[in-house]
Each structure stands twice: as C-alpha cells, then as structure tokens.
Amino acid sequence: MKTAIVTDSSSYLSEQQVRENDIIVVPITVIFGQETFLENIDIDDQLFHEKLQTSGLMPSTTQITLGQMQEVFDKLIAENYDEVICIHLSSGITSFIENLTEYAKDITEINVLPFDSRMTSQGEANMVLLAAKLRKEGKTGKEIIPYLEHLRETTKVDFMVDNLSFLMRSGRITNRSAIMGNLLRIKPILDMDEKGQIVIQSKERTRKRALQKVLNNMHSDLDRGAEEYRVSIIYGVDHELSAKWEETIQQEFPAAKFESNQLGPVIMSHTGEEIVGVIWGKDWMKM
Missing domain, CATH: 3.40.50.10440 (Dihydroxyacetone kinase; domain 1)
Incomplete structure (x- = not known):
C-alpha cells in the first residue's frame, strides 16, 4: 500500500x-485588498509584517x-x-x-x-x-x-492576543466585548472547543495573570504524567514574550518535551501578530 x-x-x-x-x-491564500499571496510561496512573515504596517489594509484568507x-x-x-x-x-x-x-x-x-x-x-x-x-x-x-x-x-490549546480587533473583525467575538476589552486592556485567553472553534475562555487583567491561567489549565492534564506530553509554544512576532512563557512553563513541567512554533501569515491574519500561546497533547513520538 x-x-x-x-x-x-x-x-x-x-x-x-x-x-x-x-x-x-x-x-x-492570504489577501490584502486586491492582492493575493500563497503562504510560504508569495508571502512570508516579513512581507506580511510590512504589508500590515504600510498598506492600511486588514488581511484576510481564503x-x-x-x-x-x-x-x-x-x-x-x-x-x-x-x-x-x-x-x-x-x-x-x-x-x-x-x-x-x-x-x-x-x-x-x-x-x-x-x-x-x-x-x-x-x-x-x-x-x-x-x-x-x-x-x-x-x-x-x-x-x-x-x-x-x-x-x-488529547490535544489542547490556550492562547492570548494583545489586540482584539482582528478577532472582532472575523466575528469570533462580538463588537461590544472586543471594544470593551481593548479599553480595559483585558488579555483574553482563548482556546479551541471540541468542534475546533475558537472561543473565549477567560479575560485576564494582565499578561502575568493570563499565563497563570494557562498554567492552571495545563496542570489538569500534565499532573497525570508530564513525561507523556509534548508542549509547543506558539507565537507571532514577540520572541521575548514567547521565550518567557516557554521558560516559565518548562520550569513548571520539566518532564514534558518542549518545542516552539512561529505562526505565519494565515493564522496571524485572524489573530494579529501579537499572539502567544501553548499547545499540549500526548507526545506523538511515543504513540
């Protein structure tokens, strides 16, 4: 076969x-206005960032x-x-x-x-x-x-975005909650439910509290045997914040297998560039 x-x-x-x-x-495909780009062929993270900063357009995907x-x-x-x-x-x-x-x-x-x-x-x-x-x-x-x-x-994800306007535009959350979140500088923790839909799990006041919420969620799974899990730090453009998350989470769960994964234009079109999160699940290498 x-x-x-x-x-x-x-x-x-x-x-x-x-x-x-x-x-x-x-x-x-990533779209800026009338221009279309195939991810990793016509557009990479650098060009995406430049377009986002200079075009005045909000990206979308098809x-x-x-x-x-x-x-x-x-x-x-x-x-x-x-x-x-x-x-x-x-x-x-x-x-x-x-x-x-x-x-x-x-x-x-x-x-x-x-x-x-x-x-x-x-x-x-x-x-x-x-x-x-x-x-x-x-x-x-x-x-x-x-x-x-x-x-x-067995795979779960928690992530935090710094700017709710991308999620607001995509219809993932209501306009009112997005606007209030930006005004109050709320750091939303989002995850993906059993249907694979993005949902707001909680709203935290600070990045520190957001990270603590993620750690609490991870404990419910990894406390049963962290050595059986693979943990992936996902991030957009904030390397410093992602490194801090990785260091903190790795100290909390030293037995787990760790890696990092930088997101690209398609996902950042929906979340914005200021995103950091963690994906954890059974280690596929041991299955």
Missing part, C-alpha cells in the same frame, strides 16, 4: 520536516480550492499512490475539510482520507508527523486514522 500525506501551510512544518517525512504541503487539491491528487495518481491522508486546518475555522470530504466521494482513482485536525499550527503539525511516523512503520491509512483521532482528543 502506497500512502501519501497531505497538509496545508497552517501546520507550519519546517522545510526539513517536510523533506524528511515526504509531506505534501498545500498553501493557503481556503484551499478543490482545484488545488485535484492537482495534488492527479500527481499522486500518476505516481501510483493507492491512498492519501489529508490532514487540515480545523473545520471550526474553515469549511474546507467538509468540502473536501464531499468532493472525495467522487474520486475513484485514489482513496482520499480527509482528517479534521480541529487544530492549527503545531497541533495540526503533530498529527501530520504522527501519520508520517506510522506510515514508516508500515501502517495503512485506515490503521493510522484511529491514532490521529486519539492524538486529537
């Missing part, structure tokens, strides 16, 4: 990870097209692949995975297995890396999916 693994650019896998694990990454996916499938069919596992951005953020699931029903030349990560960034990436690990061990797509479901069930 020849199995391919496909994901999207919001997983933010490194070039080395993509190359070593033979992963196909399909770019998501989901991967089924035409893009068909091009991938055609290539895989030509290379005699039997199946393809497609691990993508949360259905709570985009309808893409639902569209792909329907589209896949009419594809007969290759078995398409869509998988909703209900996550983004490192949470999504860890599922991709787990799939690649299991493929190397000889497992088929049908055998891999239950492992991905288990990892998804």
Whole structure:
C-alpha cells in the first residue's frame, strides 16, 4: 500500500520536516485588498509584517480550492499512490475539510482520507508527523486514522492576543466585548472547543495573570504524567514574550518535551501578530 500525506501551510512544518517525512504541503491564500499571496510561496512573515504596517489594509484568507487539491491528487495518481491522508486546518475555522470530504466521494482513482485536525499550527503539525511516523512503520491509512483521532482528543490549546480587533473583525467575538476589552486592556485567553472553534475562555487583567491561567489549565492534564506530553509554544512576532512563557512553563513541567512554533501569515491574519500561546497533547513520538 502506497500512502501519501497531505497538509496545508497552517501546520507550519519546517522545510526539513517536510523533506524528511515526504509531506505534501498545500498553501493557503492570504489577501490584502486586491492582492493575493500563497503562504510560504508569495508571502512570508516579513512581507506580511510590512504589508500590515504600510498598506492600511486588514488581511484576510481564503481556503484551499478543490482545484488545488485535484492537482495534488492527479500527481499522486500518476505516481501510483493507492491512498492519501489529508490532514487540515480545523473545520471550526474553515469549511474546507467538509468540502473536501464531499468532493472525495467522487474520486475513484485514489482513496482520499480527509482528517479534521480541529487544530492549527503545531497541533495540526503533530498529527501530520504522527501519520508520517506510522506510515514508516508500515501502517495503512485506515490503521493510522484511529491514532490521529486519539492524538486529537488529547490535544489542547490556550492562547492570548494583545489586540482584539482582528478577532472582532472575523466575528469570533462580538463588537461590544472586543471594544470593551481593548479599553480595559483585558488579555483574553482563548482556546479551541471540541468542534475546533475558537472561543473565549477567560479575560485576564494582565499578561502575568493570563499565563497563570494557562498554567492552571495545563496542570489538569500534565499532573497525570508530564513525561507523556509534548508542549509547543506558539507565537507571532514577540520572541521575548514567547521565550518567557516557554521558560516559565518548562520550569513548571520539566518532564514534558518542549518545542516552539512561529505562526505565519494565515493564522496571524485572524489573530494579529501579537499572539502567544501553548499547545499540549500526548507526545506523538511515543504513540
């Protein structure tokens, strides 16, 4: 059985990870006014920052097209692949995975297995890396999916944004609560619920209290065995703040495996650049 693994650019896998694990990454489109950019191809973090500072425009994104996916499938069919596992951005953020699931029903030349990560960034990436690990061990797509479901069930995210205007514009929170939050300098802690939707979990007065709230949430899981968990610090442009979070959390849970993952234009289009957070879940390397 020849199995391919496909994901999207919001997983933010490194070039080395993509190359070593033979992963196909399909770019998501970022929009500034009338200009469109494919993430990691036409636009990187630096250009995104420049556009954000100088264009006077608020960025948006558009989901991967089924035409893009068909091009991938055609290539895989030509290379005699039997199946393809497609691990993508949360259905709570985009309808893409639902569209792909329907589209896949009419594809007969290759078995398409869509998988909703209900996550983004490192949470999504860890599922991709787990799939690649299991493929190397000889497992088929049908055998891999239950492992991905288990990892998804154990993966959680908490994150803090400094400017609520991006979330307000995207409709994730009401205009009134966003405006009040900015006036009162509230630091909202957000997470992703069981449907993969972004929700406000709490509103803290300071960054210090926000971090403490995250630590309290993590204790409920990691106190049962931190050595079984992988913890990922996610961030936008504030390297200093992300380093502080990583240092503090690592001191709290020294037995866990730690890594960091810088977010890119697609996610920052919805959250703004001033974002820091943590994703934790069972260590995929031990599954």
